[in-house]
Amino acid sequence: MSDPHPARASDREDKRTFLQKVAGFIHPAKPESTDDLIDILAKAEEDDLIAADSRVMLEGVLRMADMTATDAMVPVSRMDFLDIDAPFETLMHSVIQTAHSRFPVYSGERENIVGILLAKDLLKLQRAPELSLRTLLRPPIFVPESKGLNDLLRDFRANRSHMALVVDEFGNLAGCITIEDVLEEIVGEIEDEFDTPEEEGSIFGLADGSYRVSGDTPVERVAESFSAALAPSDPDEEPFDTIGGLIAHEMGHVPQRGESHVLGGLRFLVMHTRGGAVRWFKVSPAEPASADPDAA
Numbered sequence: 001m002s003d004p005h006p007a008r009a010s011d012r013e014d015k016r017t018f019l020q021k022v023a024g025f026i027h028p029a030k031p032e033s034t035d036d037l038i039d040i041l042a043k044a045e046e047d048d049l050i051a052a053d054s055r056v057m058l059e060g061v062l063r064m065a066d067m068t069a070t071d072a073m074v075p076v077s078r079m080d081f082l083d084i085d086a087p088f089e090t091l092m093h094s095v096i097q098t099a100h101s102r103f104p105v106y107s108g109e110r111e112n113i114v115g116i117l118l119a120k121d122l123l124k125l126q127r128a129p130e131l132s133l134r135t136l137l138r139p140p141i142f143v144p145e146s147k148g149l150n151d152l153l154r155d156f157r158a159n160r161s162h163m164a165l166v167v168d169e170f171g172n173l174a175g176c177i178t179i180e181d182v183l184e185e186i187v188g189e190i191e192d193e194f195d196t197p198e199e200e201g202s203i204f205g206l207a208d209g210s211y212r213v214s215g216d217t218p219v220e221r222v223a224e225s226f227s228a229a230l231a232p233s234d235p236d237e238e239p240f241d242t243i244g245g246l247i248a249h250e251m252g253h254v255p256q257r258g259e260s261h262v263l264g265g266l267r268f269l270v271m272h273t274r275g276g277a278v279r280w281f282k283v284s285p286a287e288p289a290s291a292d293p294d295a296a
Contacts, residue, residue: 037062038059038062041055041058041059042055056187057186057187060185060186060187061186063185064149064150064182064185064186065148065149065150067148067149067185068145068146068147068148068149069143069144069145069146069147069148069149069152069164069166069175069177070145070146070166070174070175071149071185072149072177072181072182072184072185073145073166073174073175073176073177073181074175074176074177074181075174075175076110076173076174076175076176077256078175078256078257078258078273079104079175079176080094080098080100080103080257081103081104081105081106081110082094082095082103082104082105082106082117083105083106083107084105084106084107084114084133084134084137085107088122088125088126088129091122091133092122092126095119095122097271097282098271098272099271099272099280100119101118101119101120101162102116102117102118102119102162102163102178103116103117103119104116104140104163104165104176105117105133105137110173111172111173113140113165113173114134114137114140115134115137115138115139115140116137116138116139116140116163117133117136117137117138118136118138121136122136124136138161140165141155141159141161141163141164141165142164142165142166142167143155143164143165143166143167143177144166144167144168144169145166145167145168145169145174147166149182149185152164152177152182153179153182153183156179156182161179162178162179162180163176163177163178163179164176164177164178202214202216202217202221203217203221203222203225206282209284210282210283210284211226211282211283211284212271212280212281212282212283213243213268213280213281213282213283214244214279214280214281215242215243215244215247215277215278215279215280215281216242216243216244217242217243217244218241218242218243219231219239219240219241219242219243219246222243222283223264226264226266226283228264228265228266229264230243230246230263230264230266231246231264232246232249232250233250237249243268243281244277244278244281246263247261247263247268247278247281248277248278250263254277255270255273255278256270256273257270257271257272257273258270262286265285265286266283266284266285266286267283267284267285267286267287268281268282268283269281269282269283269284
């Protein structure tokens with residue numbers, strides 16, 4: 001019997017992706033590579049066929065197709081863990097200091113991950129101390145370094161999970177990756193509750209008497225707030241606009257989480273980084289040099 005809908009056969013033979021079809025509509029010439037598609041999208045933006053934000057996201061989708069978990073993960077050296085045998089006060093302190101919503105939990109050695117703890121679940125332990133921390137843990141998800149971001153995003157959605165642990169070819173922990181890390185490859189940086197707009201304030205007091213300061217806070221504002229002289233150690237250097245830029249310059253490298261630097265009588269401890277820049281410092285008065293081996 002002949003097909004009553006012959007057009008459908010040709011539809012089935014069209015193996016082009018959605019983006020390739022869009023590109024074909026915008027530019028009749030057949031693109032030969034991802035770079036060609038990106039050039040076509042740039043031309044479409046110039047011709048006001050698509051908005052700039054749309055072009056950025058479409059480019060992100062194209063580039064993500066060739067990326068793996070290694071490209072977007074947080075390396076193990078910069079991960080924050082929780083010890084399952086730690087007392088409640090220690091766990092709560094770590095959660096508050098790092099400001100993450102999920103934590104890998106280990107037993108004995110950090111390589112021995114026994115589960116993932118949601119920060120909000122600690123409230124259950126606070127209200128019912130008789131509960132075992134193990135009962136609050138979610139099963140960890142492990143993925144290889146070679147896992148494609150497209151496949152990983154599909155798995156996140158299917159499993160309703162938000163974090164995966166990345167292992168190398170020998171089964172050793174290499175890092176962790178969250179659904180936010182993957183989505184940021186498409187839409188750019190996602191602001192969260194710790195990404196407070198500058199007009200709302202970027203210097204906050206903490207319970208222990210120290211302060212949380214965003215890396216993009218103007219140097220002048222930090223200096224005024226703490227009555228400190230904050231300037232490059234070399235007087236011939238040009239002044240810096242942000243405290244993150246100044247501290248990175250003084251340290252001589254891109255600061256990593258957990259590192260600290262003393263400047264102007266203040267100790268700047270790196271709490272949170274993203275995209276090669278410091279998002280948050282913990283700032284407190286510097287201890288005397290004799291008692292502070294990390295002082296610069």
